[in-house]
Amino acid sequence: MVHVIDITDPADPRLDDYRDLNKSDRRPDLPGGKGLVIAEGVLVVERMLTSRFVPISLLGVDRRLTELGSRLGGVDVPFYRTPTEVMDEVIGFHLNRGVLAAARRPEPLTAQDVLTSARTVAVLEGVNDHENLGSMFRNAAGLGVDGVLFGKGAADPLYRRAVRVSMGHVLRVPFADVPDWPRGLNLLRENGFQLISLTPDPGAVRLADAMTGEKVAVLLGAEGPGLTEHAMRATDVRARIPMAPGTDSLNVATAAAMAFYERARTAE
């Protein structure tokens, strides 16, 4: 069970991990120069508690402690209970969700860890927007995607905004970097994956016709530039979502959702 510790002084140093949250996503004092992983709100904190991200403490108001209740049973860390105003002052804004948990970053998974029991993975190149990244993980979780791999230029999926937008699913859907990009994609082929590039190119095969593998990896690039030619050359097939003429490419998280849906639509 968590140890509930009441704190009423916003300057209490035990709350330092939560101070000025809007500014603290980068913490040069921590390994890798990146901040702690922060879960916000009851739902995301619950997801953290059942993930490989083990909280070192929680901060919240009494009402949220009650709501979490027995979910905190196996958690042997402090729960800093504060009045709302104290919490607001510490974190630097009003958090309606009323509870936070902070975890250190565990050892990163390897691409092979992610692939071992996977049937469907997403591979992202240059997706550098935290909100798109968060939405992508949310869609991946919802549609049964087993893992996410990162090529070059992706943003940090554990950034606070990405964790929030993903509704905590970045903490549960396994992810890893592909080393030696894009040559490292060979690892996917060795693991039996069909590699599919998603592109707006009207000359590409329709997604519904392209996705034929027993195991499938869908590659997506950032909105705007898309995948590099370099990355696309390393894949088996270039696929497109049928688009209306004179429109823009879709948001990358939406395009990903459609690829995941194509994979899941006749499952069960």
Added chain:
Amino acid sequence: MVHVIDITDPADPRLDDYRDLNKSDRRPDLPGGKGLVIAEGVLVVERMLTSRFVPISLLGVDRRLTELGSRLGGVDVPFYRTPTEVMDEVIGFHLNRGVLAAARRPEPLTAQDVLTSARTVAVLEGVNDHENLGSMFRNAAGLGVDGVLFGKGAADPLYRRAVRVSMGHVLRVPFADVPDWPRGLNLLRENGFQLISLTPDPGAVRLADAMTGEKVAVLLGAEGPGLTEHAMRATDVRARIPMAPGTDSLNVATAAAMAFYERARTAE
């Protein structure tokens, strides 16, 4: 051609339609108590120029005037050219996109107007988030949806944020209210549409199996509450997107995109 009028005084009353944009989305002095329709940036202004929303004026910096160039050929209204600082002061923030157009709201279309030549429409109930609404229109345009109908409780699709997030597609994809909700859905049936409710209910039919009509209307509710039972009862079939267990329902614009994709996946 637009009449270029140089203005350097931020207090010039000719710029009043653009003043304090963040506060002016509601204009009680205008019919319906709603503001002008504002297009931001070259791309969205271009889309407005080829829509039924006819600008009454434009405001922008010289560079954007040049970029718009011949697209302004048929437009017989003032282009207020200002230095960047003047524009920023008038609108109340820095707009990197550098150009705005303002249009009055035309007479709303009727549901029958939207349905007459349509094969695929979305019907939204209670979708009250401008960003979701904007994304929905962007996805609708991209995936060839012919129109959008609104049941009860939808937000204003012409709100500035919705216009921006839609990348101007709310100005081009026709939309209208369904009167007498949900009974008014009969109009869709009279026009030959199959009515499909989208629901996370695991007892519903898979979307891929449910979508059988020659003409299709997909009903969606807001994220969280979803469609009312009342609305679902007025439809022909309840369909679900296959979801992984223990996950949340998808964002409404994403769910809509998957329904549109299901419709478009084997088109052409």
